[in-house]
Amino acid sequence: MAAWLMLAKDGSKRIGEGYDDNPTTHYSWDDTVPNHAAVQVGDVIALWDATELLGLSVIEDITVGQATKKTPFCLECGKADVAERKRKLPRFVCWSSDCKHEDDEAGWKDKDVVTYRSRHEAGWVCARGTLMAAELRALCVKPKSQNSLRELRWHDFQQAVTHGSVPLPLRIIDTAHNTIQDGHGTATIRVRKGQPAFRKQLLATFGEVCAFTGPAPVQALEAAHLYSYAANGRHHKGGGLLLRRDLHRLFDLGLIAVNPQTKTLDLHDDLKPYPDYAKLHDAPLTVNVTCEHIKWITQHWGMHRQDATQAAIPQQTRLTQPAPVS
CATH class of the missing domain: 3.10.590 (ph1033 like fold)
Structure with missing residues (x-):
């Protein structure tokens, strides 16, 4: 790789x-x-x-x-190896090993480039x-x-x-690489903070409840997307759950996944030496989820439990990543 x-x-x-x-x-x-x-x-x-x-x-x-950009050049040697200083004066310095000219000004020219x-x-x-x-x-x-x-x-x-x-x-890196190499769209989730409206919607739907462990202080709950927000560009109905902050991170990394068939938690072996997490293995979700939630949960499962996907998920529930919204 x-x-x-x-x-x-x-x-x-x-x-x-x-x-x-x-x-x-x-x-x-x-x-x-x-x-x-x-x-x-x-x-x-x-x-x-x-x-x-x-x-x-x-x-x-x-x-x-293709693009045209203005590029600076050294007024002394004519080369483009010019850097702008933020604090030290003179403002510009030439990086060329045989020049090192310093100046308050630089020359500028237009250049066509491939971007x-x-x-x-x-x-x-x-x-x-x-x-x-x-x-x-x-x-x-x-x-x-x-x-x-x-x-x-x-x-x-x-x-x-x-x-x-x-x-x-x-x-995630290994799975994403294999998925891209196979010619399929990638599907995972990312932490994206600062989304009060989405979180407010989830609190109204589920109350102050972590979907993995049950009732929790509202201050400890985060809005977890069940898809790549950056790739889709919008909040999908049924595309999120409230999770405790530590569980949100572990879910993002695929160390915790939700079996879409049984709606129970599946922990990676790396977490099982930790008693507080190990007890969550095979535990049911603490909230009711819709078919829309299951659609996104299925994609997360396929991304992070690739070896188990073929055996665990019937053909009709195997989904592909929706096209990103431009």
Whole structure:
């Protein structure tokens, strides 16, 4: 599996490029960037901010386009290796090793470029605190590279993330990669906070009840989407449940799933050594769900319990991911 470390830091890309990156959903680059055409659908994308790993996912789609952008050049040597300083003066500095000219001004010219924009929201896994800058550089194929797009040694990177001081399961990454390679749409859920209207609707429907454990303080309950909000762009009827915050996170990671046939909880083996979680295995949902809920629960089950899907889910309930809303 190919994997790429991509820099997503305010001001990290050269001035005048007009990128609108959002690490959890999409990333943009153009053909002036080394490795620009090597990145492919199905590759792992790992984003960092030059300090730590932010998260990782699998590229679902790459949109290729054309654009004209204004690019700066050094007034001394004429090369485009110019960076804008935020604090230190002079304002501009040339990165070229044989120049290093500093100036309050830069030259500007129009340049036609090929643009690339990845979409990777469905399998996004937040990874803050797992790997720091020095560790990430050491895991690159070329550790001394300064490029914004750097190839990672996937096996070593995977081991570092899953067996580090803050181990993070990457089951979603493997499943998303396999699903994309098979030519199917990906289906998972993401944590998306700050949705008071959706949460209010769920509270009105279910009351102050966690769908996995029962009554809970309203302050502890989060609105959990049963689908990729970013891919669909809207709140679906029957597309959410109220979950306790810790259970919401475990559900997102697929460590807890709901069997759509029995409407009972299925815990991954990683959780079973913990008594408070282990007792939830095979426990029924504490709220009544509709056929619409079951439709989304079925997709989540298929994503995170792929091996069990064929045996556990009748043919008529196997669903495909709805087309994203543009």
